[in-house]
Amino acid sequence: MSDYKDIATPSRTKEILKKYGFSFKKSLGQNFLTEPNILRNIAAAAELTSDDRIIEVGPGIGALTEHLARSNGEVLAFEIDQRLIEVLDDTLSIYDNVTVVNEDVLKADVKTIANDVFTTEGGVKVVANLPYYITTPIMMHLLMSGLDVESMVVMMQKEVADRITAVPGTKAYGSLSIAVQYYMNAELAFIVPKTAFVPQPNVDSAIIKLTKRTEPIVDVVDEDFFFKVAKSAFTQRRKTLWNNLISYFGKDDETKAWLEKSLEMSQIDPKRRGETLSIQEFGELSNQLMANKNK
Template sequence: MHDFDTDGHRARKRFGQNFLSDPNIIRKIIDGIRPQPGELMVEIGPGLGAMTDPLIERLGHLHVVEIDRDLIARLHERYTAEQLTVHEGDALKFDFGSLCGGQGADDKPSLRIVGNLPYNISTPILFHLAGFADQVKDMTFMLQKEVVMRMVAEPGTEEYGRLSVMLQYRFRMGRLFDVPPGAFRPAPKVMSSIVRMAPLPAEQLGAHDEALLGRIVAAAFGQRRKTLRNTLREFIDDAGLQALGIDPGLRGEKLSVEQYVAIANECVRREA
């Protein structure tokens, strides 16, 4: 595997750049992803190419989304058009569905998304990516460990929140392993973790109105110290919660994903 000369590129704080440089960790991540020849894969933020190289080696061709023009120039110098397609721009605004071409309704989702996600935009990018779940086979990301712990958190724990509920509603989540700060240049001040997200089949989702579910979850966690009686009063009353077997005196973090779906569906039923 070739190494970029990192001396020529300064990590940019505004892009949240920390470049992976430990070959053992890189190998472990690639083994976790298990890329197969010919698969449709996009890497978010390839940076200095630490994962890009072994991914191309196994896939044959890779798509990347990169915002930093200096890095884009390096990628064009290093790889041919047959090996790499570079999409210049902000991953937060990128239409990942455009990579799937004319995927028909009966076709299985084929797009795989990977990347070392910038810590400074991790939550908004995860919500953006969730919007493409029906076109995605799986996603494997490196993120700040603290964010991953929130993504996979169980109800009743301190980490459990809006991110946990909305991602677990749509994906089967799994934390694979941790990555120490020393695996990066420059070394971040935090531990990182690898997480895998596999979209759940549509028939398992259950919410009749997903936008409403999102609003209810956001309200429940908007003021964490308040009870459901207060946070959800514009959606449902005490009697409605009790009819679902939910104590209105509970706080939002005590409810399971299924209970949030039940509340949203009850609201839809009442509006009908």
Template sequence: MVQGHQARKRFGQNFLSDNHYIQRIVESVAAQADDRLVEIGPGLGAITEHLVNKVAELHVVELDRDLIPRLEQKFAGRDNFTIHHSDALKFDFGKLAGNEQIRVVGNLPYNISTPLIFHLLNQRQSIKDMYFMLQKEVVERICAQPGTSAYGRLSVMTQYYCQADMLFLVPPGAFQPPPKVESAIVRLQPYKTLPNPVKDQKLLNQIVTAAFGQRRKTLRNSLKNFIDEAGLEQLGIKPTERAEQLSLAQFVDICRKVEENQAD
């Protein structure tokens, strides 16, 4: 229990309480006076109270209705502070951007972290950068390189849209209640211009999803509904390779080849 509030398991609540790590996160974000900042899951406002003093606008998105009055009371009189009682998975972040891109910060519940990241990537035109506290394993998957066990769909699709960097680890003891896993801070910076664009991003996602759907399958089997062995070989890709051996650029090559074949 923290300050009279029982952390709720169904919301995946673990409240950051260690000032050292709170300060490191605030310093990493390096909020500027003219920033329009959005915090997902502010909890009891441990990070919020530092950010609200630095920016022109701070919006917080909180699902737990019991926390809303606490936040309203804590930040009463702050005209740059707005609470949105909403599920972040359904929230339209673009509406907060207007003509200015938003910056996003969040201690994301472990149980919704992956779908929430994809939800935000779908709104990336409105987002300058994102700083998230996630389960360490999730951050490792986001930042993973080909040939590693952590490398998968989350790695490929996040890195297609963003520069992804793990910043530092946060131990369980920094939270109340302590989670059973180690956490890490990741920075995601959506590219203004995609370095390896495809025409059909949904098709790329379908190809990557199929390739990693059954990791032990070779590409000749996992991608047979998209491209044949000859097509893979034309791209310099061995049909006997598995998904984790392919780089993002090679997945893009496959997608472009499929697009060409569909256009013929």
């Protein structure tokens, strides 16, 4: 296959789009990469092997998909745009290890589909150029799908990548940082300039690599409640933790007493801002709130 022309060259992309009379839908956040080296680097960052079960979201015309297929692992790609199914049948015709499903991944039962498609058992690797406008919902949907997601190597808006990889005390740190880092180690792999896409987006992109932790970063009594507590602390970033908590949970005397006791037992100053708390501190606070709930 070494003599096979990469899909992601500007000339071949143009040729494919022209052949099918394809026009980009802004509503689907369609931006196609036209730089094969970047795609090779994404696949390399994912450290793919022939034993891997790989999930891609938004394959477009197959530019990244072909690099995933070349690993000889099994590839399952979710494409929402019906118009691209015929294109992908053509561009990926030489690969028998790719299955394209014409579904909205956010509405799909990803675990059931994956179990039907993949012939082997085990965890999955998610490798994708995610649509900017729904990056976070897709990532969280896959993490909460019940699938054993071993790793994610995903491209997204640089600003979102900064938020996911952020540490406490920084402007970018927030509930998204906590939600992802609870399950995964997060690192920025490399930056992708906007000039590498057709059509060209307004901002630069970033590739981040997320690797599943052997166990969550902190031991919490109730995961859903932990995420609610973390989210509530960032409702209004300029407000103190205390003001955000009472806005979320309630301002009656009983609720205030419950919050005060839990903060004291967590050894957290209520005057601090949410962005200064570590994930461990949020874990401790949510556990104390649960323990003191009906006392």
